[in-house]
Each structure stands twice: as C-alpha cells, then as structure tokens.
Amino acid sequence: MEFISFPKDFWWGAATSGPQSEGAFDKKHENVMDHWFHTKPEDFFQGVGPDVASDFYHHYKEDFKLMKQCGFNSFRTSIQWSRLILDFETFEVDEKAVEFYRNVIQEAKNNGIELVMNLHHFDMPVELLEKYGGWESKKVVDLFVGFAKRCFELFGKDIRYWTTFNEPMVIPEAGYLYGFHYPNYKGKGKEAMQVIYNINLASAKVIELYHSMNLEGKIGIILNLTPAYPRSQSKEDLAASEFTDDLFNRSFLDPAVYGKLPERLIKVLEKDGVLWEYTDEELEVISKNTVDFLGVNYYHPKRVKAQDHPENFKTPWQPDQYFEEWFWPECRMNPYRGWEIYPKAIYDIAKNVQDNYGNIPWFISENGMGVEVEEKYWDEDGNVQDDYRIDFYEEHLAWLNKAMKEGSNCFGFHAWTAFDCWSWNNAYKNRYGFIKVDLETQERTIKKSGHWYNELSKQNGFYYDLKEGE
Numbered sequence: 001m002e003f004i005s006f007p008k009d010f011w012w013g014a015a016t017s018g019p020q021s022e023g024a025f026d027k028k029h030e031n032v033m034d035h036w037f038h039t040k041p042e043d044f045f046q047g048v049g050p051d052v053a054s055d056f057y058h059h060y061k062e063d064f065k066l067m068k069q070c071g072f073n074s075f076r077t078s079i080q081w082s083r084l085i086l087d088f089e090t091f092e093v094d095e096k097a098v099e100f101y102r103n104v105i106q107e108a109k110n111n112g113i114e115l116v117m118n119l120h121h122f123d124m125p126v127e128l129l130e131k132y133g134g135w136e137s138k139k140v141v142d143l144f145v146g147f148a149k150r151c152f153e154l155f156g157k158d159i160r161y162w163t164t165f166n167e168p169m170v171i172p173e174a175g176y177l178y179g180f181h182y183p184n185y186k187g188k189g190k191e192a193m194q195v196i197y198n199i200n201l202a203s204a205k206v207i208e209l210y211h212s213m214n215l216e217g218k219i220g221i222i223l224n225l226t227p228a229y230p231r232s233q234s235k236e237d238l239a240a241s242e243f244t245d246d247l248f249n250r251s252f253l254d255p256a257v258y259g260k261l262p263e264r265l266i267k268v269l270e271k272d273g274v275l276w277e278y279t280d281e282e283l284e285v286i287s288k289n290t291v292d293f294l295g296v297n298y299y300h301p302k303r304v305k306a307q308d309h310p311e312n313f314k315t316p317w318q319p320d321q322y323f324e325e326w327f328w329p330e331c332r333m334n335p336y337r338g339w340e341i342y343p344k345a346i347y348d349i350a351k352n353v354q355d356n357y358g359n360i361p362w363f364i365s366e367n368g369m370g371v372e373v374e375e376k377y378w379d380e381d382g383n384v385q386d387d388y389r390i391d392f393y394e395e396h397l398a399w400l401n402k403a404m405k406e407g408s409n410c411f412g413f414h415a416w417t418a419f420d421c422w423s424w425n426n427a428y429k430n431r432y433g434f435i436k437v438d439l440e441t442q443e444r445t446i447k448k449s450g451h452w453y454n455e456l457s458k459q460n461g462f463y464y465d466l467k468e469g470e
C-alpha cells in the first residue's frame with residue numbers, strides 16, 4: 001500500500017448546478033429544461049421533472065453542513081439566469097432570488113467552503129430561444145453579458161471563483177446535432193457551428209467584463225475534455241481522431257486558453273462552406289480575453305474511427321462525415337449510465353494541459369459514477385454501501401496524482417456530485433451523490449463514499465494499492 005498524497009490546500013469538493021438541485025422556487029421564467037418537461041414529460045425518466053429536484057432552495061443550510069461532514073473545502077453550483085433576472089432586456093432582478101443566492105454564499109462562508117459560481121449550466125431561458133434563437137443569436141450573447149454583469153455587481157465581492165459556462169460543447173452537441181437536449185434538433189451542423197462560435201464570444205465578453213470590474217477573484221470555464229482515442233494508427237483513423245479532438249475539445253479549449261479557434265477546424269469548415277459568421281472585432285475580443293483557470297469535467301473517453309459512410313452526413317452538413325464513434329470491445333463499462341470507465345484518460349488530459357496548454361492552473365471540476373437502483377446497495381439501516389464509487393474515485397485520483405507528480409498544475413478535485421440531484425431527461429435514474437436524497441421525504445443521509453471522502457480530505461490523500469502503470 002502506498003500513501004497517495006496531494007498538495008497543501010488542495011480543493012476537495014463537488015459540483016452541482018442550480019437547475020439540477022434548487023427546484024422551481026420563485027420561478028417567473030422557464031429555462032429550456034423546465035419548458036421541455038412541461039411540454040413533453042414522457043421524455044423524462046419516470047416522468048420526473050425539475051420542479052422540486054433536490055429542493056436545495058429549502059435545504060441549503062442542511063446541505064452545507066452535510067458537505068462539511070463529507071470533508072468539502074469547496075463546492076460549485078450555478079446562478080440560474082431564468083431565476084435571477086425578471087426582465088431579460090433591462091436586467092431587472094428578482095429580489096427573492098437575490099436573497100436566496102446571498103444566503104447560499106453566506107452559508108458556504110459559515111462552513112468554510114469556497115464557492116465556485118458558474119453562470120450557465122445548459123439553462124437558456126426558453127423565451128430567449130423562442131424570440132431570438134438562443135445561442136444562435138448574437139443578441140443573446142449580449143443579453144448573457146448583461147446577466148453576468150448583474151451577477152458580478154450583486155455577488156462579485158463575495159465570490160472569488162467564477163466560471164462562464166459548464167460544458168459549452170454539450171449545447172451544440174445535445175441540442176443541435178444529436179437531439180438529446182432541448183430543442184432536440186438533429187443534424188443541424190451549420191447552426192451547431194455558429195453556436196460554438198457565439199458561446200466562445202459570450203465567454204470572452206464576460207471575462208473581459210469581469211476583469212474590467214477589478215474584483216478580487218478569478219474567472220474560468222468548465223470544459224468536458226473527452227480524449228478521442230483512435231481505433232488504430234491508420235492514417236484514416238488518426239485523421240478521425242484529430243477531427244474529433246478539434247471539434248469536441250479544442251473548439252472551446254483553444255479559445256479559452258489561447259484566444260484562438262483551432263486553425264485545422266476552421267479550414268475544414270471553410271472548405272465545406274459552414275464556417276460561423278464572425279467579425280474582426282469579435283475575434284479580437286476572443287483573442288484578448290482568456291481564462292485565469294480551467295475546470296475539466298471527465299467521465300469517459302470517446303473512441304473513434306474513420307467514417308464508413310461519409311455520404312450520409314453531407315446534406316445537411318454534419319460533422320460526422322469525418323469520424324464515427326467506435327466501441328472498444330475490451331472496454332470496462334458502467335452498465336447503468338452506459339459509459340466506459342477508463343481512469344487513465346484523466347492522466348492523459350492532465351498531461352495535455354501541462355504540455356500543450358501552458359500548464360495553466362486547472363482542477364477536475366466533475367468526475368463521478370452514476371448508478372441506477374442504488375437501493376440494491378442499502379444495508380438494513382438504509383445506509384448506501386457504495387464501494388464501487390470509492391473504487392472509481394480512487395482509481396481516477398491515482399492517475400491524476402501521477403500526472404501531478406510529473407508537474408501538471410492541478411489544484412483540486414470536485415466530484416459529481418454532493419447530494420443526489422436531478423439530471424436532465426435521466427431525472428433521478430442514476431444517482432451520483434455522496435449524500436443520498438430520499439425523493440419522497442427529501443431526507444438526506446451520507447453514503448459510505450461520503451464518509452470515505454471526509455477521511456480523504458482530512459488526510460489529504462489515501463492509502464492505495466497501485467496497479468500497473470498508475
């Protein structure tokens with residue numbers, strides 16, 4: 001057994017998001033998820049929507065106490081645009097929402113927990129989608145900057161870590177290419193490319209604004225960096241993996257860190273006539289306003305090969321003509337979520353940030369294992385014996401630690417998630433929390449993994465039997 005130790009002041013915590021935890025509270029506007037649920041409840045696992053979620057709105061005090069008992073020194077959530085703002089054009093705010101977010105900030109402080117506040121977690125107000133086209137529209141980019149300004153004015157002195165977006169790539173991917181999030185479009189490749197560009201612009205504009213306000217804090221972005229491993233070393237498979245990396249990782253990572261969208265991707269999009277609309281002034285904003293730190297969400301890798309039928313993806317234009325997802329028969333799976341478990345990828349990501357992105361300060365902002373029917377693992381007292389989750393985290397942390405020993409500048413680890421929370425259309429199918437939430441009673445109980453996390457945080461490390469390569 002070896003003690004895997006982490007640096008002093010390392011962040012131990014977890015993330016959630018406003019729409020997945022708070023419940024509807026003082027809702028004056030619907031975000032896209034609220035709207036999707038109210039128009040098509042059958043799309044949601046067991047017909048459960050976001051109206052109550054984990055009722056963080058009423059339980060935040062208790063939740064912070066429990067998070068403290070799980071050893072947290074930091075925690076991320078998000079401010080909901082559709083809850084804070086009453087009027088999207090004048091930026092008038094809802095005082096009840098202001099009071100709630102102030103209480104959350106205060107309670108984090110009372111418990112000695114550093115709050116990371118995110119501004120967008122897939123929760124576009126549906127009115128802005130209907131009226132202007134959501135992230136396809138540059139008008140909406142400016143309305144988002146106005147919302148961010150309000151947040152900084154109201155809470156900027158009390159929060160030291162901000163992030164502009166969570167997993168921005170999921171918005172074009174899930175909403176425009178593959179249809180698994182509202183507005184559930186499929187195959188809208190050209191529109192998806194404009195969305196990528198507009199969100200990059202929005203992030204840069206918000207960073208510019210934040211820095212201009214001289215607040216004593218830092219601002220970053222949370223990206224899902226999913227390595228794209230090729231099926232083979234053939235020229236075709238390698239090209240597919242490069243394209244996948246350019247589109248799904250680098251189209252946000254490069255602008256965030258270097259202020260530039262990837263050249264190789266731009267060339268392909270130009271050749272195919274689907275490049276986003278841009279101006280030189282906007283490119284200048286993107287180039288000058290990069291992040292202070294990076295958050296990386298990692299769950300599973302992508303495995304890709306050359307596309308066998310590119311002709312199927314030409315009209316309308318879809319990026320899939322350049323790659324195809326490939327299932328590695330030997331992979332280890334989390335059967336509940338249907339995601340591959342591949343802990344070494346966290347090392348590959350860490351080294352990529354170190355070697356190719358100036359070793360910018362970064363942290364793991366989400367990593368976790370969702371398990372269905374966790375009741376199976378309750379003991380006679382109703383305590384969740386989630387050893388699988390502990391094993392999952394230990395393996396990932398061992399690989400992360402190896403990269404850090406080799407110099408990768410990682411300053412923290414946030415799991416997904418603190419207390420079981422609602423998940424888009426999967427609702428409460430897969431549980432991820434350190435803290436069990438009973439949906440009938442909203443009663444909270446710390447799981448075995450929560451107690452383990454507390455020990456890990458107290459000792460700033462854990463004893464572990466290193467496996468080959470780790």
Ligand code: BG6
Nearest residue numbers: 166167337370416423424426430
């Ligand atoms: C990330 C998101 O993609 O993964 C979270 O930031 C999400 O919002 C988490 O809940 C887990 O994925 P899922 O789909 O199982 O909830």
